[in-house]
Amino acid sequence: MNEDRRRFLKQLGAVAGISLGAGYVSLAPSGWPLSLSDPDGEGGKPREKGLRLPEKGFAVDPSNVLPHLGVARGADLDAMLKAAVDAIGGIRRFIRTGDVVLVKPNVAFERSAPLGATSNPDVVAALVRLCREAGAAEVRVADNPIESPAACFARSGVQRAAIDAGSEVYLPTPSDFRLLETPGATHIARWPFFWRPFAGVTKVIGVAPVKDHNLCRASMTTKNWYGLLGGRRNQFHQDIHGIIADLALMLRPTFVVLDGSRVLWRSGPTGGSLADVREGRTIVASTDSLAADAFGWDELLERKGEPLPAYFAKAAERGLGNPDWKRTNVREIQVG
Amino acid sequence: MSAAPTPGPAPAAGKGLSLPSFQARLAPNPDGSPWWARVFRITNIRVASQAFFFGLFVFLLWVTWLSRLKGYPASLFLEMDPLVGFATALSTHTVYRHLWWGLFLLVPTLLLGRVFCNWACPYGTLHQVTGWLFNIRNNKNRIEKNRYRPLFQTKYYVLGVFLVMAAFGSLQIGLLDPICLLVRTFTVTIIPAVDWGLASLAAQGLTAASSIVFKPATPEPRVFAGAWFVGALILGLVGANLFIPRFFCRVLCPLGAFLGVLSRWALFRIDRDVTKCTDCDLCLKGCEGASDPQGALRKSECFVCFNCIDDCPEDALSFRFNPLPSISQLVKGSPKDGTATLGGLPVISKNLAVEVKAPDVPRRRWLFTAVAGVVAFPFLRFSKDVNKRGFHHKAIRPPGSVAEPEFLERCIKCDQCINVCPTNVLQPAKLAVAGLEGLWTPVMDFSVGFCQLNCTLCSEVCPTGAIQKTSVEKKLGLGSYAAKGPVRLGTAFFDRGRCLPWAMETPCVVCEEVCPTTPKAIGTYDEVFTRWDGKTVTLNKPYMRPELCIGCGICQKECPVVDDAAVYVTAIGESRSDDRTLLLTGKKAT
Structure with a gap:
């Protein structure tokens, strides 16, 4: 009899416990501990908190004395890069001992280096070495290409060159993207961003080739930041100039390198024939990517006299640079 | 796999290994052989071999990727599969590239029997491990489950139908060939699942996980058409082990059937000594192939796993060179009244049959199988989807593919091309696109990926030449291929x-x-x-x-x-065939 009562009470306890527990988690107001209540269905939606890049970007303190634009011409890429960077204050102005540096080349397409559709691997390597010599603790090279990342990095030669020069290459994987907030941006105020290579980064340097582009007319250092985004990038063409102005706002680099060793002067941005490429023999370093790009438009794409693409004015309106490069402080050096 | 005897006193209380028990572990066996004979017994070596080949199989799938391929023979298992070599030889009258490697498997089978099935086949290993891990049967029950059943003939019918169809030019062995099936299953389901798991670990901060993923540097997770079906199939086939041990291997496997037919000529087999055998049936306890080692050994079914030798309490079983197919003439006296002797020793076993050479398939059933294969060919080929009069506009084949009729003679649906494709554009064809005949063959789905201009990896790993080995020059129509022009997919x-x-x-x-x-x-x-x-x-x-x-x-x-x-x-305008050219000027130069 006793056994029977105990069994009954146990069962009753289980019935009451399960009912009350289920009732609590489903009905308790949503602030209460363990509550799962969601009367309007909003609670079940994913909520990703956006990340932000540093307020002032990755730029170093501006200087009124030093040139904004260093232009080196010649054939020895290492010496040219060094001369161009020296012209704007030298690498030690930008990179301090212990810095973690992200170098962002343009490796958007699976093309071998001579076809001019990607950053020249030798220039990327020279830049990595320069940062290393300045005491950077770590140099990373990253891009999110249009075509298959592994194939693009291998075919362009950027992977081999970057690793041999002492950097680590970051290729995108599904878990590498986070939502980035860029306050003030027209289109990409919240957009998936290739975040993993940015974790812990203190300096960012862009290194972009000079390319013809069918829609925005020219793809250089400003458009280069396109490769840091994920998501539905194929919508960007609907307002490509607005997007490039947004990219300038999103990422303010330590400095940029315009790799004019080759110029893809037509059939851009993919190219594919040596006939589309000519020797540029120029490397530009600048703290102002609009000035660098405007220089490239006039002197490397040789489109001086044609109006600048609309994104220059849009970005300049936001105070992100000065496309009137001739009025900025320029230093031109002939190397060798 | 009976436990080794552990004589000697129980270990002393307290931590550490007590000396007497350690000595007991090193004690010789009752028959005088040294202690290490217990470790280096043949069944343990077999397990090591299975682990090695399974590891090799997964490793080769892991290196099937642009950044890892280097010089590895990524499709080794497929190329060593003699059924792939034989069936494509039937359908194409050629032996493509590395397919002669089937000899590496053919010759051991002719010497030793179906050793592949229990020593090397990764799919067999998967089934065996599953059966072992989830076994709930007692020994008596296991013995009953390991008896031969007529159901096990099925695999010979499968093989027969596939080979007859192959002779007509429709290669279907890949539907069930264990290597093709497992490569496809890894490609379409297991690899994406593992990578998804590893990526989640990496996102939790375990960054090392991201460096061992199968498909590094893919910005988006890989997706595959009909992955659910391939996944359901592997779960079903592996799950079937719970009802019939080694269900797939015993009932369905066309490669096992092919090796089973060959093993009638094997020079070695398990042999039962009737002067020792007490008919206790304990040899069936671990018998993987259900090959009746307790009676007349079915050579075509035996996987040469050696469990029976391990389990025999009388030491009556051995793996012998060229044993006698029949001993009844040598036995003197009658086994029924216990007076029989063999070579002077009393015969203990009541069963004097020791060997069944060939598969248990009566001649008329072979005939039916052949007829079924003959009629199945037109049934499949005159489905509009694969016929050249109507093949599907979305059946866009990878670069280097031969024309559709030849493609169907060669493609084994192993999906290695799909595995290596860096952009995920290659997808296993669904029934709606390619019919049953082209099920799981590679087609390009440009809503998922695109064909990378300078990439010819699919042609590199294709074991059968459905995608002919193609250089970048040939694909792009450069150099000596300039006159022919580039490969056009559509x-x-x-x-x-x-x-x-x-x-x-x-x-x-x-x-x-x-x-x-x-x-x-x-x-x-x-x-x-x-x-x-x-x-x-x-x-x-x-x-x-x-x-x-x-x-x-x-x-x-x-x-x-x-x-x-x-x-x-x-697919219109594809350069591989004249049936689907578009422009008058774009004719194939044949």
């Missing part, structure tokens, strides 16, 4: 009703930007246009230049109208 078309500049007053032309040919196969009509809201826009309205289009599909992949792209590729 042709792109615009759907002006869905195109943003054509139909919606909105600038776009992503398609033109990404078009990789030079000059570009997509041109634009440029127009300054006043929109409905009064704004002035420049619209670049795209059009195709069909002579230049190679059908790579990157325009479709990148089109912002993602659900049903405004530019799309179909």
